[in-house]
Amino acid sequence: MATAPNETDIDDFLAGRGHETDSPGWDESYNKKQCPDCGGLHATEASTCSVCGWSPRD
Known part of the structure; x- marks a missing residue:
């Protein structure tokens, strides 16, 4: 049975x-x-873009 890759493995693969x-x-x-x-x-002090609504992931 295979295990799900962790986030670090995925980041390394993509990088x-x-x-x-x-x-x-x-x-x-x-x-x-x-x-x-x-x-x-x-x-x-902005936390969300007032133009398009973008905000960084926390």
């Missing part, structure tokens, strides 16, 4: 084939947060 495996996060532009999906700029 070895050129895929990003880091958790998505805010980009930075000057002194503001920038949404990686739509490029919207927000204050540093």
Whole structure:
């Protein structure tokens, strides 16, 4: 019987084939947060993009 691969095994597999495996996060532009999906700029205390609704996974 096979066992399910753990998350680290999957990340290693994907990283070895050129895929990003880091958790998505805010980009930075000057002194503001920038949404990686739509490029919207927000204050540093923003937790969700007010343009497209994106938020980083916790």
